[in-house]
Amino acid sequence: MNENPTPTRGRPKTLDRDQILQTALMAYWSSGPTNISISDICSMTGASKPGVYREFGSDDGLKKSVLETYHDLAVQPLIDILERDQSTDETTDALIGFMTQDREQLGIPQGCLFVMMRAHVQHFGPSTCEALQDVRCDLFGAYETWIERSKSHGEFADIPTDIAALFIDAQHGGAMRMQREGVPNDTIASVLGTAFRVLVSNERSGARIN
């Protein structure tokens, strides 16, 4: 709304918003969003506590902003896969590949911050919960349009769209939890492969029923 576009007067700003967001993001992601305090983030970034509060308003505000950053960073790529114009099989393979990347090699923490935060809703304030809902809606929207598109190509099993979306979400959540618990990525990939088998239309593997 009232973004100050380079205010000419007054002491210049030194607080690095992005640095704080990035640092908080990685800390929440690797140590759990409820195990990192504002003070932790301050000592990690060198920012002062009032500085952080001036920028984000509250713990709730910071978490909300971090979640939005995470959306762009890690949820959107998943949505992008769903929006790519390829066969259902290719998409499920891409999804599995995305979820079971070698995180250590990429310098990215295990699991998914969004999934973790959903399991900790009870600890968050209203803004964060709202942001959580927003991400959930985005993701489910992408699941559902992908499912509908696959269905229109006759490449999807006879499962109601909302049920299928919940199913995929459950697999994603399960995979991310397994990764956090230390299950090897190829094992997770096997589980996902097994799961996603129900999604593809079974007309191709046998007799055509309809």
Added chain:
Amino acid sequence: MNENPTPTRGRPKTLDRDQILQTALMAYWSSGPTNISISDICSMTGASKPGVYREFGSDDGLKKSVLETYHDLAVQPLIDILERDQSTDETTDALIGFMTQDREQLGIPQGCLFVMMRAHVQHFGPSTCEALQDVRCDLFGAYETWIERSKSHGEFADIPTDIAALFIDAQHGGAMRMQREGVPNDTIASVLGTAFRVLVSNERSGARIN
């Protein structure tokens, strides 16, 4: 080890261990295990803080004991279903029925304390983590023996046992999370029904291969 079997001397004990365990169990279950403090439990039960500490040693000790209680109360029934001598279809139906019971009607909180606690490991001490591992092992053991038994009856799909166990565990976790998030039970049952379809041997719906 040194259980005092009715010590004759000294002031008689008034602290009700079971009441504390039951109260803590329900509080953790409905509000989340990391949202209930020792003080909360004290004011709910009327016990004093030192009393609780004398009985359980620490927060960690209490959580561990509560988890053991939860095992007997809510995990064992699930294991019992797996150990019943019935067809694979009957068992999956029973599992789905068990997971999607109307909790409000039963006066039981939504979701599963074990699943919740797994998502919060970072907050727990060593004893609780150990207990968590124990429950996990028990459950996976039950999954795997059931899977093996179903396979020996030719009623199970061609999926490695460990993968299938992880798959079932993921569905369970997903169902419990959905329930917590307010998804209706019959919707959850549909998702589970879709998921468990991959488990049954597909030899019955077509040509026998072996």
Added chain:
DNA sequence: TTCTTAATGTAACTAGAGGTACGAAAAAGC
């Protein structure tokens, strides 16, 4: 130079967590 504006960070505050020191209380034994 002084005034105004807008940012800065030290040093506090409050609330609640886990945890405990210690004296009082209630029973059995002598």
Added chain:
DNA sequence: GCTTTTTCGTACCTCTAGTTACATTAAGAA
């Protein structure tokens, strides 16, 4: 009745979380 044993609970401690009051600093404008 006095001692011993065992448990009891009030009142504290420490630590850390989130949060803020307020004096200070750095710039442009007058």
